[in-house]
Amino acid sequence: MAKGKQNQPTEKTQKKPASTGAPSNSGPFMRNLVIIGVLCIIFLGIYMMNAGYSELRSLDHERQALQENPSGNAQRLDEINRRVQEIESDTGYIKTMFFGYYYDVHSVAFGAQDQIDEAIAEIKEDKAKFGQDNNGPITREDKLASKVHTFRLMDFINTNCPSNSVILLPPADSLSNNSKWNFVWDPMWVEYFIYPRLCIASGTEKLYPDLAKRITHVLIVKGIGYDKLKYDVPADKREPLCLLPIQKPDTTQTSN
């Protein structure tokens, strides 16, 4: 053992000229490659460490499909639930710290183009459903419509109200707990879509008396808002979602 130890420094001194001498011309390139190799291993390690998360999406899709189908395979459902639990409970300190990077690369960077392609296909499908030309260019409005559930309602307001209209919005308490309606009760939010038309929140009429005096239309959602009209609409003619003039109209306009 002692001899072996004594020999080690000699071996090192013998090897030294070989490592710094002969390969010095091609050395830097190889050394660059070595560092790149190490970096690749580190990056790959981080990626693989969190690769289980990529399964989650497909497992979730499969679970939804099985849950919607009453004759779905119960055994498979159990397997999926167990696997999801296994992945989600694997939350070590180091692993969670690197999860964000994995997500950046896997979902945002690698997935960006796929997500856009998916969105374009959905937008085209949606346009076809509404009888529009789905071969035309995808506009900002099409993209907004695919992100904002109530965009078509906003569009309906724009189509059916002159630019000097003032819209009374439905009260927040009836809608704010349902994301389906986005923020159709919030005048700051609605104004973005309907400008130059103006809007006012239900219940703030006293705060903005000038604007309240100029209300021309009432947006009725979930059948709420008929009491704000200056005329009566028979119960059997009350639509749950519509835009009505505050003064008695000649005809009733209804949103799709």
Add this chain to the structure above:
Amino acid sequence: MLLFGIALCYLLGCSVLLKIDKKFSAPELIGFSFLAGIGIETVFLFVLDIVQIHYSQVLLMGINVALIFLLTYKYTITQQDLKDKWETFKSDSKSVNYVALFLFCIIAYLFYAIMVKNLFWPPAETDSITSFDKLGRIMAIEGRLKISLFQYNLQGAAGVYPPLFHGSFAYAYIFGAETPKIIITLFFLSLLLVFYQFVKNYVGSTAAMLFTLILMATPEMYAHAALGLGNMPTTAYICAAVLSTYIWLDKGEQKYFWTGAMMMGFAVWIRSDIIAFVAPAILVVLLHIWRTKDFKHFITYCSFAILPFVAWLLYVKLKIQMPQASRFDFAIGYSAERLSTMLHYVKAYLFAVSYNEVHGGQLYGIVFISFFIALIINAGLSFKKGAKTAFGNQSLLLLFILMSFVLYFTEFYLINEKVQAATIASLMASSFKRGMFYFIPLVVFYTATCYSSKVIFDKLEKFRTAT
């Protein structure tokens, strides 16, 4: 037309930079040009609004061309300048740094991916719809800063924010943009370019590329590079302002004094609460200048940093005349419950742990943890090598980070929950979380350029180049 507008913005910024110094590197020139250019464009919008002239594309083009001409008509590129540039390029390109090139390819791909996403989707975030994009779009239509919606309080919360961010959206719309998010991409690009050059000044291109990648891939910030929100652009200004100021104090290069002062001015021109960064910056500059007694520089720096803040306060008070309840509750006193909630969130963000719905590790990755590790290593080294070697002028940067964090924390502690219509927990989980971005370039810069990193990267560089 949008590309022409953006080109004008870059040319304007570039003209200002060349007036300061000819010796900016290419990344600095591109990065600072946009930050300075778009900042100045929003100053134009502000001044035109003050003098009650409705701005338009033609008017802005005229002002830009005139100013670019005024700034550059005496500017000459001598043969010697070109020769110098060529010599620098030649010596740089002699030995290719494949590691830096490899890291650059990853950065370029990540940047491309986020840009594609950013340019496809219009702004659809709630804050953007209720405030930023709405203000920008309507400012472009009406040709004024105080848009008609102020009359009915429909402008959104950002109506009282300084105009740089939504003004930059307005600028894009004035030049025909369908959506203004190209501006977000350019802010992100500027952040990366100036950060890269700052780090490269200290530790060479391999480390600079690696830490630029770490900065860029910070999960929450990378996600924000595709959102129409103001936190990432504010981070770009804070990075440019604070690190320029630090390099000026450290190396005494005059060009960084000017970029530091100018960017600090734009930082408060994008968000007033950035005053939490201006006050410590002024104090750090004063501490340093006390030795040299160079008060001329101090006064110039203060003027750049404070005047935009004061100008905007006066504008809100006199022109917008919005009756506002104070955002801050100075009578709050000591609230153990509030402090405890806030500290739990801070702990989660800084030490990559979970609290309620947030997980610091998933949001900021290794950024803060590696900063603390670097600090501990350097503190240990200071016993062996002496504090001056282990910390040196970086103690100024650390002092700045600490003071600005305390002030930023205090701002949130004093927030009036009723006026803000949000609980302190929800503010910590949203606004404070996004505000943590401002510290990211600063702590990553420290981690990259501290004594221990320099030693490691020196060794790596020697290995890489076989010297």
